[in-house]
Amino acid sequence: MTADDVILQVKGLTAGYGAAPVLQDVDLTVRAGTIAAVLGANGAGKTTLLRTLSGLVRPSDGEIVYGGQPLRDVPVEQLVRRGMAHVPEGRGVVAELTVDENLRLGGLWRRDREDAAKALTEVYELFEPLAQRRRSAGHQLSGGERQMLALGRALVARPKLLLLDEPSLGLAPRVIAQIMALLRQLRDSTGLTVLLVEQNVRSALSVADEAVVMSLGRIVTATSADRLRDDEELRHAYLGF
Amino acid sequence: MDRFVFLTFDGLSKGAVLAAFALALVLIWRAARIVNFAQGAMAVAAAYAGYSVTTATGSYWLGFAAALVGGLLIGMVVERAVMRFVDHSSPLSEVIVALGLVLVMQAVLGMVYGNEFLPAGTPFSRNALSVGDVPLLSRYDLFVFGAVLLVLVALAALFTRTAIGLRMRASAFAPEVSRLLGVNVGGMLTLGWALASAVGALAAMLVIPTELGLHPHAMDLVFVSAFTAAVVGGLDSPPGAVVGGLTVGLILSYVSGYLGSDVTPMAVLVLLLAVLLVRPGGLFSSTVARQA
Numbered sequence: 001m002t003a004d005d006v007i008l009q010v011k012g013l014t015a016g017y018g019a020a021p022v023l024q025d026v027d028l029t030v031r032a033g034t035i036a037a038v039l040g041a042n043g044a045g046k047t048t049l050l051r052t053l054s055g056l057v058r059p060s061d062g063e064i065v066y067g068g069q070p071l072r073d074v075p076v077e078q079l080v081r082r083g084m085a086h087v088p089e090g091r092g093v094v095a096e097l098t099v100d101e102n103l104r105l106g107g108l109w110r111r112d113r114e115d116a117a118k119a120l121t122e123v124y125e126l127f128e129p130l131a132q133r134r135r136s137a138g139h140q141l142s143g144g145e146r147q148m149l150a151l152g153r154a155l156v157a158r159p160k161l162l163l164l165d166e167p168s169l170g171l172a173p174r175v176i177a178q179i180m181a182l183l184r185q186l187r188d189s190t191g192l193t194v195l196l197v198e199q200n201v202r203s204a205l206s207v208a209d210e211a212v213v214m215s216l217g218r219i220v221t222a223t224s225a226d227r228l229r230d231d232e233e234l235r236h237a238y239l240g241f
Numbered sequence: 242m243d244r245f246v247f248l249t250f251d252g253l254s255k256g257a258v259l260a261a262f263a264l265a266l267v268l269i270w271r272a273a274r275i276v277n278f279a280q281g282a283m284a285v286a287a288a289y290a291g292y293s294v295t296t297a298t299g300s301y302w303l304g305f306a307a308a309l310v311g312g313l314l315i316g317m318v319v320e321r322a323v324m325r326f327v328d329h330s331s332p333l334s335e336v337i338v339a340l341g342l343v344l345v346m347q348a349v350l351g352m353v354y355g356n357e358f359l360p361a362g363t364p365f366s367r368n369a370l371s372v373g374d375v376p377l378l379s380r381y382d383l384f385v386f387g388a389v390l391l392v393l394v395a396l397a398a399l400f401t402r403t404a405i406g407l408r409m410r411a412s413a414f415a416p417e418v419s420r421l422l423g424v425n426v427g428g429m430l431t432l433g434w435a436l437a438s439a440v441g442a443l444a445a446m447l448v449i450p451t452e453l454g455l456h457p458h459a460m461d462l463v464f465v466s467a468f469t470a471a472v473v474g475g476l477d478s479p480p481g482a483v484v485g486g487l488t489v490g491l492i493l494s495y496v497s498g499y500l501g502s503d504v505t506p507m508a509v510l511v512l513l514l515a516v517l518l519v520r521p522g523g524l525f526s527s528t529v530a531r532q533a
Binding site for chain 1: 408
């Protein structure tokens, strides 16, 4: 692994909401163009990890290096300009805005208006159902459509690194499979890097290259997804199945 | 019948101003979920700025422009220097800070300009033009209608047709998600306050000449009526603010015309109470369930 390969490097990250830290001394390395799954039970700190990476939670200690640059004191709203997109848990569709407005919002910061419009068209081609519901308000969409919208909105920014929090939550298996297939396709065609937080271990491991298991705010193992999938003992020890 | 027609037109022109002022309340409510009780004092301060410029230059229109710009600036300063630092976990602290602002601003205005009513001029005649024998609207009333209509159309266009409007709406509905999408949410909040305060200043410039004149407390009663109008309209609905404003204007006009002007303040409060009891969300509130 060479230094240019690494898009995200986290060292000794400690963060939380009050006195007790949720994340403790987390080290993480993500290579560009891979899908890394962050697995673990409820309350393991997966969501907090993503929120700290995108600056919504300020770390009390440790370092985040993204694309070779330390991220300390970079405002949240600047990160998308550097190619980091975060699709939060619960999908973050703005319920009061239409599908089209939600999607346009994802590209408003871009100077290159022409390419922003092109990206929008591409997202509509990628997600057929969204194209048919451009004028519908966010709250009128089904769960699957909302996930498409949140994902599509992140893609309008043409990110290099996508932080994806529980995309499978509350969705039918068929829809989950579609989303996972799409992630794999994006990785292969655009070199997108994905940090995928999931409770649905099987789905996540079906697309991931690397896997990280968290427990009680710490990373307990980091290995290749294949190994975690195939090694029964390891799976048993960390994931309980 | 003539009297009824006269009162109706009078009520509509009063209502147009209330609509503008209610709209200012709605704008801040939508941007920050705060009922801005300092709106009246902020608008009066902007009107005093306009008065100073008009006195110095002799031009009504320069003063008018100064009041609008003053309104923008006052809104920005109030948000950046005060409201931003208020604890948002309890709505009560925001209300109390706003009321504190009212006291401070009114006291300062009184010290600088005195506590007497200052004459406020109008750019057009307030003599009503008659149709047949019935006096209907003055040129000034038409100016008021035109100004309020222009602001409404401009705001609607801003919010629905421009990128900045989309950012403002997104920031108000989902601040965290908006930040993740690269929107400067703090800046949008400041802009929301500035716009609302400018609309409030416009309402003050329009209404003060029709009342007793410029005074630190000139907008106190107008605020109560406009607040009622905003609540009738549902606080988060700009069209609701307009309908609410016109409704309150008409009621005020009929009550003062048929029952006497002594009872009008009470009529406003009765209406406010009735709406809060029967439909606390307001008549035009959106009932969209948020479940994202």
